Amino acid sequence: MTSLLPDADWRHRPGLDALLKALGAEQGLVRFVGGAVRDGLLGLPVNDLDIATVIDPKGVMERLKLAGIKAVPTGIDHGTVTAVIHGWPVEITTLRRDVSTDGRRATIAYTGDWREDAARRDFTINALYADPLTHEITDFFGGVADLKAHRVRFIGDADARIAEDHLRILRYFRFLARFGDDRPDAASYAACRAAANSLMALSRERIADELLKLLAVPRPLAALRLMIDGGILLPVVPEIDGSGLARLSALIEREAASGAGLSALRRLAALLPPDPRAADQVGARLKLSNKARKRLMTALEGGGGETPRALAFRIGVEGAIDQILIDPAASLDSMGTLTDWTPPRLPISGGALIARGLQPGPDVARALAQVQEIWVAEGFPDEARVAEIADQTVSKFQRARQ
Known part of the structure; x- marks a missing residue:
């Protein structure tokens, strides 16, 4: 039975119909693709919209200009043009196939074959297309069934997909944490373990970005346990181990109990050894900003028995909340005194x-x-x-x- 993309608010955003018309939706030249289709099928909010098209980037630019739609050549060398409609960016990418890859970047060629474009994507649940007019889903690799089964698996041969882009190892566990049922696909997990050392070839910025995205998922613990047990993080962040997972587990419980909301950086601090200097070394290795490194260090300094407001006055409200949540001995009841509180200035000179x-x-x-x-x-x-x-x-x- 053919799947259809459910109706949702994002499909009625101002300017979208005009954009689709300019790109030839009525002639079948474009389809929604990737996260918007995946999240749309799950009934989740859609913020980022990607459109795939058989039109080459130059043609996309010309069509948008003719329609009076702002076009930005954000990644035109890779086939991507960004249209801006009412302040909302929509990425439009020409169908592609890989000519060669080295695990970090790919040389691509344009194609008119939708299946060929789908085959170069990472996971089956990300290789879904939807016709913007009929709403019919195009699914070459069983992504809809995988989505229903909470199954995350690579398209085709897992080893080959990872060889094309090593970052897919980390992406696998993020998507498992977000969409999976905490049980990895056996072939995918084996391929990730076998290729873990290839993460060392990636830029530390890409690793940090993906790790923080994983930590921003509400329930990252099971995926992180698989990563630790499988030696996935050993080549790049060997400091993260089982004891860090126990601290993170306690933090996640305290985040929920306090209603403070989650913070990926705070969760990273909990994962690391409770030593500010070690945290700063990890932050430096991951090329985090000075502000982020300072936050990691502050979170792990440990309070001196001060009241929450005294602590917040000394290190800032954010740092105080981090320390209180990470310290399992600190009372959560007192955190209410920091809600909407701004540390005052000493009213005398x-x-x-x-x-x-x-x-x-x-x-x-x-x-x-x-x-x-x-x-x-x-x-x-x-x-x-x-x-x-x-x-x-x-x-x-x-x-x-x-």
């Missing part, structure tokens, strides 16, 4: 201490630090109380100098 009679010099900075310490310890009282603390602190420093 060194000049105010000098005006109270403190001699200019190094004592001013030391006294101000003591005022802040008391202010934080007392839960950030109002300016009247800060003035009292300042008077007492100045008197203390003056007595010390007598």
